[in-house]
Amino acid sequence: MALDDAIIKYTVWALYFISLYLLIYWLFVMFEYNSPTPKRSIINKEEGVTIILPMWNEEENIGPTLDSLFNSVYPKDKLHVIVVDDGSTDNSYNVAKEYQKKYTFKLIKQKNGGKYTALNKGLESVKTPYFACLDVDGYVDKYAIRNIQKEFTNENIAAVMPIMKVAEQKNMLQKVQSLEYILNVFLKFFISKINCVHVTPGPLSTYRTDVVKKLGGFIKGYNVEDLEMALRLQSQHYEIKQSSDAIIYTKCPATLKGFIAQRLRWYLGSMRNVLITYRFMIFNRKYGEFGIFYIPFVALNGLLGFIGVALVSYLVIRSIYRTLKYWYLTNFDFATYISSLTLNFDILAFNFQMIVTGFILYLIIFLYVYLGYINAKERLNIKGTISKTFLFLYFFFVLKFILAYIWFKVFYRLIKGDTNVWIKSK
Amino acid sequence: MHREIHKSRHITVLIIATIIFLLGILVGAQVEQFRLEKLEREFREQSRISDEMQAEIEYINYLLDSQRNNGYSCQLLVNSYLDSIKRLDDIVFSLERYESSAITRLEDYSLIKENYFNLQTRYYILGNRVNSLCPNSFDTILYFYTNEKDCPECEDQGLFLDHIKRKHQNNVMIFSFDIQSSVTIVSMLSNNNQVKSYEVPTLIINGENRLDFSNVEIIEQFLEISMEN
Known part of the structure; x- marks a missing residue:
């Protein structure tokens, strides 16, 4: 066997085994923690919550977001809203000011300093025991705030995340991202059971005010302040939970360019925080499963994905190269090539090792997709699950190539020490 | 904690x-x-x-x-x-x-x-x-080759012969032997045709014409029956 074939074969087997291990691990966690978590009843003890909306050039979105927020089923005297305009250059501030005639909320204007500065500005004014961040392009389900509150069942829980869904699914890119969000939420539900959450996403992640203030508020955190805050909470041994029924709808990039820009920011920020600021947690037994298993996985995740896609790309390019080389050497005699093509079907020639393990992997993915949609309160029939599974495979085989390209840029920038600032992703 | x-x-x-x-x-x-x-x-x-x-x-x-x-x-x-x-x-x-x-x-x-x-x-x-x-x-081609490491041109020679076979089909018979094989008959064939291991790829066409690394056009010049048909 040629050296490159041997390297490819054993690398594929290694990646395959790692994927199997991870999928089975999460299935185990799922079955272990399948019983519903007791929730705090807030009917007799409703507590105040402040929603901070950092805003930058969102004149079209601020209105609908405020509408959804004030439409929430939550005692109006317990719900406070602060909009922080972070130096918008469009009409956002004026639109928000108009909405003050309709709703009661605080509106703060500041010079542009980045999202984290807007959050901290809002935090200064928070007097309630809980606060949440809400991106201005997010719409809350009317029970979301109430349902999130129920998850704060003990003092050690410092943050709770909602179920994020994609609001608009106009093209394949958005449909695939919608699937990805649902599956991520499902995974996070079980990740949170073993306290391994490493990011509290921007839209409606809710925090204990005193904890965040004690930790000093938000910092820039390589432009992923939500991820940095989650890691900081983990480093202080707080718990972060995933809500099972608090739903928020958010927008996701509709164009490939926007998608790449967003993911580049996420992944670069994630790697910088994990490998630089919080590297002391990697393989540190003091942090339990999070330190020994999960955070090393986060650190390696991008690299493994990149290797997998690089391998597939190499095989495809090699195959194309060999075909082109054949045609070039034979003076592009297509007629002879096509007329001599025969179908040589031999069932024994199939790679049965790959087929058997691939089939089992597909079954696990099928189960994962089905349960993921149930978790997101979207029941699917078998046909719907099959079509979503194929969407997942589309994500895996098409979008993964794009993600591999993004990961390549991430590693390149990490090595180069590039400190590029925010990339506008929408 | x-x-x-x-x-x-x-x-x-x-x-x-x-x-x-x-x-x-x-x-x-x-x-x-x-x-x-x-x-x-x-x-x-x-x-x-x-x-x-x-x-x-x-x-x-x-x-x-x-x-x-x-x-x-x-x-x-x-x-x-x-x-x-x-x-x-x-x-x-x-x-x-x-x-x-x-x-x-x-x-x-x-x-x-x-x-x-x-x-x-x-x-x-x-x-x-x-x-x-x-x-x-039919024409016959006796082809001596070895692995890619020792014979970088053998891969391309194989492609040329593959194309010859596709083009002329039953008018040409190609017999390929790894010159480093331990099979006795292969050694006999290579010795009889005076082909050394360092001389691969080597083609013997119709038992008479000996060629080193050759493309399709050159090989076809020596295929009497295939070209007539």
């Missing part, structure tokens, strides 16, 4: 993942067993067919000597030979596909390849006899 590490969960998951992984390997190993058995059966069958062909040739030879030959006998003989060698080509195609994905029992594939060289030599000799009895049946 104490944070747990669930060793038992990790161990259990590792065991299950390993079992599933090994299941695939075991299924693959069983399939390899089937493949090897299939190849061995087919090679034995081809060997028997080549013995039958030997008898046919002797009979045709007798007919020619006794001047009772007609073109019909030659036609039958050539067709029989072409059918037989086509089946040999199919077996070799399977052998190469199986070997490329084999994990275990790679030595068994090497043994089968050695059998293939023996059988191929027999067909080469048979082919020469068919041509001598029934002239202008």
Whole structure:
């Protein structure tokens, strides 16, 4: 066997085994923690919550977001809203000011300093025991705030995340991202059971005010302040939970360019925080499963994905190269090539090792997709699950190539020490 | 604050993942067993067919000597030979596909390849006899090669010959031998044609014309029967 074939074969087997291990691990966690978590009843003890909306050039979105927020089923005297305009250059501030005639909320204007500065500005004014961040392009389900509150069942829980869904699914890119969000939420539900959450996403992640203030508020955190805050909470041994029924709808990039820009920011920020600021947690037994298993996985995740896609790309390019080389050497005699093509079907020639393990992997993915949609309160029939599974495979085989390209840029920038600032992703 | 590490969960998951992984390997190993058995059966069958062909040739030879030959006998003989060698080509195609994905029992594939060289030599000799009895049946190319590391041009030479075969089909018979094979008959063939291991790729066309690395156009200049047809 040629050296490159041997390297490819054993690398594929290694990646395959790692994927199997991870999928089975999460299935185990799922079955272990399948019983519903007791929730705090807030009917007799409703507590105040402040929603901070950092805003930058969102004149079209601020209105609908405020509408959804004030439409929430939550005692109006317990719900406070602060909009922080972070130096918008469009009409956002004026639109928000108009909405003050309709709703009661605080509106703060500041010079542009980045999202984290807007959050901290809002935090200064928070007097309630809980606060949440809400991106201005997010719409809350009317029970979301109430349902999130129920998850704060003990003092050690410092943050709770909602179920994020994609609001608009106009093209394949958005449909695939919608699937990805649902599956991520499902995974996070079980990740949170073993306290391994490493990011509290921007839209409606809710925090204990005193904890965040004690930790000093938000910092820039390589432009992923939500991820940095989650890691900081983990480093202080707080718990972060995933809500099972608090739903928020958010927008996701509709164009490939926007998608790449967003993911580049996420992944670069994630790697910088994990490998630089919080590297002391990697393989540190003091942090339990999070330190020994999960955070090393986060650190390696991008690299493994990149290797997998690089391998597939190499095989495809090699195959194309060999075909082109054949045609070039034979003076592009297509007629002879096509007329001599025969179908040589031999069932024994199939790679049965790959087929058997691939089939089992597909079954696990099928189960994962089905349960993921149930978790997101979207029941699917078998046909719907099959079509979503194929969407997942589309994500895996098409979008993964794009993600591999993004990961390549991430590693390149990490090595180069590039400190590029925010990339506008929408 | 104490944070747990669930060793038992990790161990259990590792065991299950390993079992599933090994299941695939075991299924693959069983399939390899089937493949090897299939190849061995087919090679034995081809060997028997080549013995039958030997008898046919002797009979045709007798007919020619006794001047009772007609073109019909030659036609039958050539067709029989072409059918037989086509089946040999199919077996070799399977052998190469199986070997490329084999994990275990790679030595068994090497043994089968050695059998293939023996059988191929027999067909080469048979082919020469068919041509001598029934002239202008087909061109023959004897091709000596070795692995890519020792012969970087062999891969391209193989592509050229592949194209020659696609283009001229049954008008040309190509017999390929790895010059580093331990099979005695291969050494005899290379010595007889004065081909050294460092001289590969080397082509012997119709037993007369010797070429080094050559593209399609150059090879075709020496293919008398193929180009006429």
